[in-house]
Amino acid sequence: MWNRIRALVWKEFLQLRRDKLTLVMILFIPLFQITIYGFLNNDVKHLHTIVLDESRSQESRDFVQAMSATQYFDVQGEVSSEAQIRDLIDKGKAEVAIWFPPDYARELRGGGTAQALVIVDASNATVAGTAMSVAFGVGQTRSTQIMFDRMGYGQATKPKTPIDLRIRPWYNPNLRTPNFIIPGLVAIIVSMTCVMFAAASIVKEKERGTLDQVMVTPVRPLELFLGKVIPIIGMAYAQMTVLLVLARVAFNVPIAGSILLLYASAFLFIVAMLGVGVRISTVAQSQAQASQMSFMMFLPMVFLSDYIFPIHGMPWPFQVISELIPVTHFIRIMRAIVMRGVGLEVIWIHAAKLLLFIAFIWTIAVKGMKRAAA
Amino acid sequence: MGGPVMAESILEVENLTKRFGDFTAVKDLSFEVRPEEIFGFLGPNGAGKSTTIKMLCGVLMPTSGKAQALGHDLFTDAEKVRQRIGYMSQKFSLLDDLTVGENLAYFGQLYGLEGEKLKDAIAQRERELQIKPLEQLLVAKLSTGEKQRVSLAASTMHRPRMLFLDEPTSGVDPLRRRLFWEAMDDLVLDGMSILVTTHNLGEADQCDRLAFIMAGQLMAYGRPRALKEDMGRRVVEVRSERFRELQREAALHPDVISAELMGRGVRLSLPAQANPEAVLAHLRGQGLAFEPKSPELPSLEDLFIKLVQDSRKEA
Ligand SMILES: Nc1ncnc2c1ncn2[C@@H]1O[C@H](COP(=O)(O)OP(=O)(O)O)[C@@H](O)[C@H]1O
Ligand SMILES: [Mg+2]
Numbered sequence: 001m002w003n004r005i006r007a008l009v010w011k012e013f014l015q016l017r018r019d020k021l022t023l024v025m026i027l028f029i030p031l032f033q034i035t036i037y038g039f040l041n042n043d044v045k046h047l048h049t050i051v052l053d054e055s056r057s058q059e060s061r062d063f064v065q066a067m068s069a070t071q072y073f074d075v076q077g078e079v080s081s082e083a084q085i086r087d088l089i090d091k092g093k094a095e096v097a098i099w100f101p102p103d104y105a106r107e108l109r110g111g112g113t114a115q116a117l118v119i120v121d122a123s124n125a126t127v128a129g130t131a132m133s134v135a136f137g138v139g140q141t142r143s144t145q146i147m148f149d150r151m152g153y154g155q156a157t158k159p160k161t162p163i164d165l166r167i168r169p170w171y172n173p174n175l176r177t178p179n180f181i182i183p184g185l186v187a188i189i190v191s192m193t194c195v196m197f198a199a200a201s202i203v204k205e206k207e208r209g210t211l212d213q214v215m216v217t218p219v220r221p222l223e224l225f226l227g228k229v230i231p232i233i234g235m236a237y238a239q240m241t242v243l244l245v246l247a248r249v250a251f252n253v254p255i256a257g258s259i260l261l262l263y264a265s266a267f268l269f270i271v272a273m274l275g276v277g278v279r280i281s282t283v284a285q286s287q288a289q290a291s292q293m294s295f296m297m298f299l300p301m302v303f304l305s306d307y308i309f310p311i312h313g314m315p316w317p318f319q320v321i322s323e324l325i326p327v328t329h330f331i332r333i334m335r336a337i338v339m340r341g342v343g344l345e346v347i348w349i350h351a352a353k354l355l356l357f358i359a360f361i362w363t364i365a366v367k368g369m370k371r372a373a374a
Numbered sequence: 375m376g377g378p379v380m381a382e383s384i385l386e387v388e389n390l391t392k393r394f395g396d397f398t399a400v401k402d403l404s405f406e407v408r409p410e411e412i413f414g415f416l417g418p419n420g421a422g423k424s425t426t427i428k429m430l431c432g433v434l435m436p437t438s439g440k441a442q443a444l445g446h447d448l449f450t451d452a453e454k455v456r457q458r459i460g461y462m463s464q465k466f467s468l469l470d471d472l473t474v475g476e477n478l479a480y481f482g483q484l485y486g487l488e489g490e491k492l493k494d495a496i497a498q499r500e501r502e503l504q505i506k507p508l509e510q511l512l513v514a515k516l517s518t519g520e521k522q523r524v525s526l527a528a529s530t531m532h533r534p535r536m537l538f539l540d541e542p543t544s545g546v547d548p549l550r551r552r553l554f555w556e557a558m559d560d561l562v563l564d565g566m567s568i569l570v571t572t573h574n575l576g577e578a579d580q581c582d583r584l585a586f587i588m589a590g591q592l593m594a595y596g597r598p599r600a601l602k603e604d605m606g607r608r609v610v611e612v613r614s615e616r617f618r619e620l621q622r623e624a625a626l627h628p629d630v631i632s633a634e635l636m637g638r639g640v641r642l643s644l645p646a647q648a649n650p651e652a653v654l655a656h657l658r659g660q661g662l663a664f665e666p667k668s669p670e671l672p673s674l675e676d677l678f679i680k681l682v683q684d685s686r687k688e689a
Contacts, residue, residue: 007483011469011476018471018512213467213529216431217484218456 004219008227012201016231022197026235030189030243047131049073049096050088052080057105063116064098066142072134085119095121096131108146182247183334184307187327189243190236190266191273195297197232198277199290207286229274236270237263256341262334265347268354269330275361282368301327326357384409384536384567385430390439392425392590399425401590403439407536407569410562414581415571416674418682422590423571424464427538430569431461443536457485460534462525464541464571470514474505474524477513478531485532499527503557519550526557530566537561539570543577555580575674586681593681602671605680606646607631609672610654613639614664623660629653639664643672 016023049067053060067073073096079085088094099117107114118135122128205211214224240263247253255262276297284290304311304318305327311319322328329350336342336350344351385407392400400422407413415423428434430441432452441448446455468477478496487495500506503523508516513524522542530537539558543551555577558568570581578584579598586594586601594601614620621640624633630653631643644650650669657664 003486003488004484007480010483011472011480014476015469015471208470209463209465209467210469212428212433212463212465213461213481214484215433216456216459216461217481218453218486219484220453 001220001223004223005227005230008219008224009230012227012231026193026239027242029192030185030239031246046074047072047095047127048093049075049098050085050094051075051078052082052085052097052099053078054102055100055104055106057100059105059108059114060100060116063100063138063142066138067098067135070134070138072131089119089121092121095127096135180335180339182243182251182253183338184305184331186240186243187269187305187330187334188302188307189239190270191276191301191327191330192294192298193236193239194232194270194273195277195280196291196294197235198229198274199280199284199294200287201232202228202278202281203284203287203290206281232274232277233267233270236273237266240266253338255338257337258343261343261347262337265330265333265337265351265354268351268358269326269333272326272354272358272361275358275365279361279365279368282365282371301325304328305331307331323353324357326354329353329357382409383407384444385569386440386442387426387430388440390426390429390441391437392422392429392434393437399590400429400436403585403587403590403592405585405592405595407567408583409567410565411567411582412558412562412580413567413569414578414584415569415587416573416575416578416584416678417571417587418573420589421587423587424540425590426587427461427540427569427571428463431459431538432456433461433463455536457532458535460529460532460537462529462537462539462542464544466521466525468513468521468525468528471512473510473512474516475509477524477528481528482531487531495531495533499531502560503527519546519554522546522550522554523557526554530561533564533566535566537566537568539568541571541573543572543574551577575678578674586677588681588685593685594677598674599671601677602674603646605672605677607672607676608644608646608648608650608669609676610642610644610650610669611636611639611667612642612654612657612664613637613666614662616662620657620662620664623657623662624653627653627656643676644669 051064053064064075068075076094079088079097082099085094085097085099089097097119099119101115101117104114104116116139118132118139120128120131120135122132219227244255248255277294280290280293280297284293300321301307304314304322305325306322307327311322311328314322333347333350336346340346383406387406388404390400390403391398403422403426405413415426417423425434429436430443430448432448436449443455444458446452448455469480472480475496478499479492482492482495500509503526505520505523505527508520508524513521516524526539526542529539543554546554551574558570562568570577572578581598583597584595584601585592594604596604612620612624615638617635617638617640621633621635624630624640624642629644629648631645633643634641642650642653644653650666654666
């Protein structure tokens with residue numbers, strides 16, 4: 001039995017070796033995806049900064065001074081309207097904008113809470129993260145100084161926080177850092193491999209009639225099946241490993257929790273997504289149809305899985321769908337293990353949901369296979 | 375025929391039927407294949423030849439019927455005979471992104487060959503079918519004739535006792551076709567039994583025995599010669615300058631079943647019990663000069679045409 005499975009697996013790898021396009025897709029999609037996010041840009045000093053100073057006061061100039069003293073912000077110049085800020089950030093000419101409302105100095109002098117707004121182009125998450133934490137630090141320091149000053153003047157009333165520095169990340173509202181994005185990226189790429197590859201390679205053999213020639217040999221259906229899925233499982237794990245190593249080396253995203261647990265739970269996820277692929281292969285009549293169907297599966301996986309868009313803000317029907325998608329649960333497992341370093345005590349619920357999904361999808365996949373065989 | 379080895383049959387098919395929805399592709403088919411024979415499965419396109427073979431090889435489930443091969447029930451006990459059955463499908467089904475050598479190794483391994491045994495089997499098949507020079511080529515790059523020989527090699531890696539070939543020679547030139555048949559003869563000498571489908575009458579003539587099927591039904595079954603004799607006819611070919619007049623005259627004669635133009639002559643079909651000389655004398659009496667060949671058995675083509683015409687009449 002194992003010899004036959006080995007022959008089947010060997011054949012898949014021979015085919016893969018000759019299929020340059022697929023090979024490139026498998027290896028380079030992860031690299032490509034990860035660079036798209038621009039994580040490679042780690043030098044976040046000297047961020048181009050613009051100032052919209054409607055208060056035109058010593059106080060506002062002091063704050064800008066304090067900001068540039070950190071070296072993180074290079075003040076490029078002043079602008080005169082919000083529209084200009086938007087324009088410059090959109091064009092990529094500025095990454096940070098500091099905005100003082102007209103009453104900034106007045107509030108400060110009157111002992112109230114003055115607001116200043118630091119706007120950060122957060123489409124590059126690393127940049128945004130740094131800019132925000134530095135700006136926040138500056139704001140805190142200035143606040144504390146002013147507070148001490150006020151107390152020194154012996155004000156009787158309980159002082160309010162002098163500066164309420166609001167930081168508003170644009171274009172990435174939930175501040176998705178590499179630590180946050182990469183687990184999602186792994187889940188999405190792995191599921192793409194499992195679904196598309198399983199569906200396409202089974203349908204290809206159906207289309208060409210090569211399956212018939214194998215069915216007449218002593219190969220049993222289970223062996224044939226394992227011969228198909230083992231290489232795909234291997235590829236999925238390879239991609240996951242490449243991504244995690246890359247995340248570690250290039251973006252300094254360590255895995256906080258147990259790697260073993262991570263890979264074990266990935267197995268559940270891979271089996272779940274393979275089920276989707278096999279199911280598609282039982283209904284699709286052609287390779288084109290198979291990839292269309294895979295793609296249709298793919299959209300909700302990307303948009304409703306909490307990968308890019310936070311799911312809690314969405315209407316409840318979407319939240320329900322999100323719960324039903326295996327990607328959602330695997331992303332949660334990954335984030336829990338990678339970012340928070342927690343173990344089974346937290347992820348078991350998601351693992352259980354993956355198991356439920358596996359039971360469901362494989363039941364209908366096997367039904368489909370039987371119908372196709374009759 | 376007969377003799378002491380009134381052999382046990384290698385393959386026995388009984389009332390085999392396959393329906394796709396309410397269309398019956400194969401209907402109540404019964405026949406047997408004997409040891410070390412080339413059994414021809416003859417029929418026009420859509421007759422149900424491939425469907426029958428697929429059922430016998432376990433690719434398709436039959437609707438009803440029985441089949442036994444090498445002492446085992448093909449439909450309930452298939453696993454026991456897989457190792458001793460070979461199948462070459464009508465649709466080319468090797469892996470065209472693998473080389474010839476890799477394909478042979480792949481199928482050899484699926485049939486349990488390994489190490490030295492596998493190497494020997496590959497070398498032997500490559501020698502017998504003259505595909506050694508192709509070993510390193512991708513199958514996708516081969517010509518039709520080469521593909522067919524490689525397919526035959528792949529489906530016989532494990533030396534099956536019973537081999538099913540579904541239109542193995544369609545689309546190749548006569549020379550390649552003859553080479554392929556020589557390879558089949560070698561396999562039979564080696565102890566194999568072959569069931570081969572074709573709609574080529576020349577090939578059918580070369581088979582030891584034939585089943586002629588149409589619309590899923592068995593129309594004629596037996597040795598080619600016996601089938602021709604059973605038609606109960608004789609054929610006389612006649613050459614003449616005035617062949618058109620000759621044809622017209624002959625067709626009017628009560629003993630002539632058919633008179634067809636053939637080149638500059640006429641081909642007359644007569645009942646076996648009729649006297650050809652009497653018919654020829656009658657035609658000479660009409661003032662027609664000609665040279666007759668000696669009467670012979672009808673061809674498979676005659677049989678084919680007769681069966682088609684009969685079935686039209688019934689319909
Ligand atoms: N899977 C199928 N579903 C429906 N009809 C089929 C199927 N396979 C074959 N047929 C029909 O059965 C008939 C016999 O086909 P086939 O066995 O391929 O003929 P042959 O091999 O003699 O040319 C044809 O009319 C064909 O259209
Ligand atoms: Mg056919």
